[in-house]
Amino acid sequence: MEIRxxxxxxxxxxxxxxxxxxxxxxxxxxxxxDAKATHITLxxxxxxxxxxxxxxxxxxxxxxEESRRVGFVA
Numbered sequence: 001m002e003i004r005x006x007x008x009x010x011x012x013x014x015x016x017x018x019x020x021x022x023x024x025x026x027x028x029x030x031x032x033x034d035a036k037a038t039h040i041t042l043x044x045x046x047x048x049x050x051x052x053x054x055x056x057x058x059x060x061x062x063x064x065e066e067s068r069r070v071g072f073v074a
Contacts, residue, residue, distance in 0.1 A: 001025075002063030003042065007056045014052065016044040022062045029060060
């Protein structure tokens, strides 16, 4: 699943693929925001860990959980 995170006062967004389900990511974000945590930790499909400050979150976009098709699009 693809995740795009917009961070306030930053021109670029954080974009990566994860093996976690959309529900798992939503719950982790909700728990961090409800607990007023200073950051949230997410991991991508390759094992890279991202630590994102919750105070700087502008938006979080969760993509579909479908795998990408390989080949040409007609």
